[in-house]
Amino acid sequence: MPDRMWSLAEFRFDEAIEAAEVYLDRGTGLELMARDEAIAFARERGANLVAWWPPAGEAAPSVVAKVSLPLRWERVPVEEPTVDERLWFDAPCGRRDFLVGNGHTFVGRMAAWCPHEGVGYNVSRAEMGAMSEEARYFVAGFLAGNEPGYPADADGETDEADLAAWRAATARFRRTGSWYGRWGTCQVCGCVLLPDTADDRCHEHSTVG
Ligand SMILES: [Zn+2]
Ligand SMILES: [Zn+2]
The missing domain is CATH 2.40.50 (OB fold (Dihydrolipoamide Acetyltransferase, E2P))
Structure with missing residues (x-):
């Protein structure tokens, strides 16, 4: 999942879809096809080919949808937030x-x-x-x-020691609300500190309780 909302500048449709091939469901399940063939399919229906989300690989997952120019976001009324004095x-x-x-x-x-x-x-x-x-x-x-997600490599595998460190770091995070997010080491024993702390000593060598 993205951790940031996409910008309208990243919206891609028709020829602006950079991938040469796209995945499209023409009613019989997702099919891989040439982008231009998919655009032609959309045009026949008086619509456009929209990249569903930014392509992760070579081919873009796409849907047929109407697009009007100039591009603009949907408009929704926004209410002023109120202060809840119970908080x-x-x-x-x-x-x-x-x-x-x-x-x-x-x-x-x-x-x-x-x-x-x-x-x-x-x-x-x-x-x-x-x-x-x-x-x-x-x-x-x-x-x-x-809480940040647990560490995983490109194949989605998680190292046992990483997982134990992540459990300990997120447990401490739930108490402190701090996540430093930088590398650090203990100045006494040289171990690598959990990423939530900005301290320069590990738990074992901490001078504070
Ligand atoms: Zn105050
Ligand atoms: Zn230490």
């Missing part, structure tokens, strides 16, 4: 702020609103003090959904 927590400002959503910066960062200073900002679990029951479950669900 309070003791904040860095010294008072109660509110969780409002996803920070969209680093893994685990949540968007918060400080009504005292009238500012929105991003916060991690470890920076939050006491919080409401509702906020606690918001954070738990948010962090579960934000």
Whole structure:
């Protein structure tokens, strides 16, 4: 699955589909065929050939659909988000702020609103003090959904040691909400640190509890 929404600039149809061959279902299941043959099939139906998603290999999965120019996104009314005061927590400002959503910066960062200073900002679990029951479950669900996937090679195989490290890193992530995402090593024993921590010592050699 993509971790980012596609840009309209990546929408491909008809001759803009770069692949020479496409997969298309003409009513009898997916078939591999020349792109130009598929475009002709779509035109006969007064429609266009649309690349369903960016091709991963040589051939593009495609569908027959109507396209109008200039290209534009569907329009949907957007409601202003409201602050839910049940999602309070003791904040860095010294008072109660509110969780409002996803920070969209680093893994685990949540968007918060400080009504005292009238500012929105991003916060991690470890920076939050006491919080409401509702906020606690918001954070738990948010962090579960934000966990990075486990490591896998090109064939989808996962190394046993990688899997154990991933389990330990994501378990700690659910407590701290921090995911550093860079390589680091323990300055005492030289082991490779789990990717959630920005520390320079491993768990065994940590000076803090
Ligand atoms: Zn505040
Ligand atoms: Zn160590």
